[in-house]
Amino acid sequence: xxxxxxxxxxxxxxxxxxxxxxxxxxxxxxxxxxxxxxxxxxxxxxxxxxxxxxxxxxxxxxxxxxxxxxxxxxxxxxxxxxxxxxxxxxxxxxxxxxxxxxxxxxxxxxxxxxxxxxxxxxxxxxxxxxxxxxxxxxxxxxxxxxxxxxxxxxxxxxxxxxxxxxxxxxxxxxxxxxxxxxxxxxxxxxxxxxxxxxxxxxxxxxxxxxxxxxxxxxxxxxxxxxxxxxxxxxxxxxxxxxxxxxxxxxxxxxxxxxxxxxxxxxxxxxxxxxxxxxxxxxxxxxxxxxxxxxxxxxxxxxxxxxxxxxxxxxxxxxxxxxxxxxxxxxxxxxxxxxxxxxxxxxxxxxxxxxxxxxxxxxxxxxxxxxxxxxxxxxxxxxxxxxxxxxxxxxxxxxxxxxxxxxxxxxxxxxxxxxxxxxxxxxxx
Amino acid sequence: xxxxxxxxxxxxxxxxxxxxxxxxxxxxxxxxxxxxxxxxxxxxxxxxxxxxxxxxxxxxxxxxxxxxxxxxxxxxxxxxxxxxxxxxxxxxxxxxxxxxxxxxxxxxxxxxxxxxxxxxxxxxxxxxxxxxxxxxxxxxxxxxxxxxxxxxxxxx
Numbered sequence: 001x002x003x004x005x006x007x008x009x010x011x012x013x014x015x016x017x018x019x020x021x022x023x024x025x026x027x028x029x030x031x032x033x034x035x036x037x038x039x040x041x042x043x044x045x046x047x048x049x050x051x052x053x054x055x056x057x058x059x060x061x062x063x064x065x066x067x068x069x070x071x072x073x074x075x076x077x078x079x080x081x082x083x084x085x086x087x088x089x090x091x092x093x094x095x096x097x098x099x100x101x102x103x104x105x106x107x108x109x110x111x112x113x114x115x116x117x118x119x120x121x122x123x124x125x126x127x128x129x130x131x132x133x134x135x136x137x138x139x140x141x142x143x144x145x146x147x148x149x150x151x152x153x154x155x156x157x158x159x160x161x162x163x164x165x166x167x168x169x170x171x172x173x174x175x176x177x178x179x180x181x182x183x184x185x186x187x188x189x190x191x192x193x194x195x196x197x198x199x200x201x202x203x204x205x206x207x208x209x210x211x212x213x214x215x216x217x218x219x220x221x222x223x224x225x226x227x228x229x230x231x232x233x234x235x236x237x238x239x240x241x242x243x244x245x246x247x248x249x250x251x252x253x254x255x256x257x258x259x260x261x262x263x264x265x266x267x268x269x270x271x272x273x274x275x276x277x278x279x280x281x282x283x284x285x286x287x288x289x290x291x292x293x294x295x296x297x298x299x300x301x302x303x304x305x306x307x308x309x310x311x312x313x314x315x316x317x318x319x320x321x322x323x324x325x326x327x328x329x330x331x332x333x334x335x336x337x338x339x340x341x342x343x344x345x346x347x348x349x350x351x352x353x354x355x356x357x358x359x360x361x362x363x364x365x366x367x368x369x370x371x372x373x374x375x376x377x378x379x380x381x382x383x384x385x386x387x388x389x390x391x392x393x394x395x396x397x398x399x400x401x402x403x404x405x406x407x408x409x410x411x412x413x414x415x416x417x418x419x420x421x422x423x424x425x426x427x428x
Numbered sequence: 429x430x431x432x433x434x435x436x437x438x439x440x441x442x443x444x445x446x447x448x449x450x451x452x453x454x455x456x457x458x459x460x461x462x463x464x465x466x467x468x469x470x471x472x473x474x475x476x477x478x479x480x481x482x483x484x485x486x487x488x489x490x491x492x493x494x495x496x497x498x499x500x501x502x503x504x505x506x507x508x509x510x511x512x513x514x515x516x517x518x519x520x521x522x523x524x525x526x527x528x529x530x531x532x533x534x535x536x537x538x539x540x541x542x543x544x545x546x547x548x549x550x551x552x553x554x555x556x557x558x559x560x561x562x563x564x565x566x567x568x569x570x571x572x573x574x575x576x577x578x579x580x581x582x583x584x
Contacts, residue, residue, distance in 0.1 A: 412537035
């Protein structure tokens with residue numbers, strides 16, 4: 001009995017009547033129990049009993065999707081806590097922010113966590129999208145899951161954008177004024193959409209109520225549903241995309257060609273790359289503990305990083321929203337600053353056409369790119385053209401975002417960030 | 429179904445059942461969607477009135493451009509003529525600031541001249557001019573729902 005105390009307590013509890021009624025399988029001791037632990041647990045059965053070594057390698061995915069999921073969990077947790085204090089009223093919302101900061105125990109940390117987790121989620125969802133592109137993981141049979149992923153990407157932006165208004169400070173008010181005005185440029189439905197979104201012609205109480213409803217129930221509910229579909233499809237589409245290995249070629253045996261000296265089971269007549277005949281699945285290991293503990297460790301790291309950010313950096317809060325004085329310069333959230341930079345040249349082309357075309361192109365990507373090479377490998381040489389186009393768009397987006405973030409000063413004129421910004425003169 | 433129907437054929441009854449079923453379902457979805465969208469369109473707006481009184485004409489000195497914060501308009505007086513200029517940037521709805529000459533938008537850098545015309549920047553059209561008249565009690569009456577041309581003056 002040299003096992004550490006927590007393990008001994010767990011072993012004892014798992015043996016009791018209550019423990020057995022809950023867990024069925026105790027702490028797995030054999031391979032059978034390792035498989036059973038995965039299959040018989042509600043929380044674990046989403047994942048396979050065995051997983052390939054390829055999937056476990058950090059460089060396969062860098063865990064980007066899982067990190068996004070953990071951030072989403074943090075956002076739900078902190079978001080529900082915030083709901084206990086928040087009032088979606090233009091008279092009270094800002095006061096609640098101050099209360100969270102000065103009155104509520106740990107209020108500031110919870111709000112900070114929510115804010116940083118939200119920014120990080122946008123970032124990691126984007127990185128996840130890039131990973132899936134660069135490893136060609138959207139190719140058949142995973143086309144539909146890519147589409148769901150693009151939907152989730154837009155949903156993440158929508159969640160972040162609707163949450164942006166809720167503190168009802170200057171930052172919130174003007175970011176939403178600018179953001180919804182961009183929507184107003186959409187052809188045909190633009191004006192109506194803007195009116196519907198704001199519940200009027202200007203950002204006011206109706207807008208706040210609407211954004212609140214969207215932020216706390218409508219969009220999260222859709223997100224939970226779509227994340228479920230997304231994860232389920234990962235398994236149904238055969239797990240993480242893997243490069244073809246020798247012997248993985250599709251075996252298609254015609255019945256008439258079967259050699260007569262061998263008997264065949266139904267499985268051996270199956271088409272496809274997954275259950276290979278005569279191939280030792282030697283590159284697979286049990287999910288418990290190999291996958292589960294890596295995932296838990298990653299979860300711990302994500303919580304630690306968000307908590308660290310939340311303790312040392314406060315979420316921004318400017319003055320109370322003032323419809324009369326836009327801050328100079330008035331900036332959208334960072335992930336929309338590339339868009340805002342484009343919009344500063346032309347609202348219609350930069351705000352509607354370019355993002356519209358990009359989103360449609362992203363959504364249709366797996367149906368446009370019909371070549372099958374390079375699945376599961378980073379920057380596969382056969383995909384130089386696709387990789388180059390995507391990288392070009394990515395670089396343009398990043399450069400525009402950087403310009404919008406730091407190179408744009410008062411009146412949206414050029415500024416050099418490492419010089420002292422010129423004083424803003426209030427002109428009336 | 430007393431008479432067995434081959435799989436690739438639809439009986440008359442089956443056809444009507446199918447058609448009616450789909451029609452009913454389609455109608456239910458369409459009607460409830462339309463009702464839901466209509467529900468979300470506000471019928472009453474609790475926004476400041478589009479028409480308001482802006483004080484006596486003499487409150488504004490000759491040659492002045494006065495910003496009314498609540499209404500977000502500029503009252504422009506030249507001699508005995510009055511005009512009202514919108515301060516809402518035609519680009520993305522920010523409030524423009526009065527500059528030494530013309531108006532500047534702080535959000536995306538649009539610059540307008542004294543007549544509200546776009547001099548530079550992304551604004552797609554010039555600033556709006558609003559209708560202004562004199563009420564019976566001798567006050568300036570501005571109607572923001574009525575747009576007028578820039579050479580439309582109220583002459584006193």
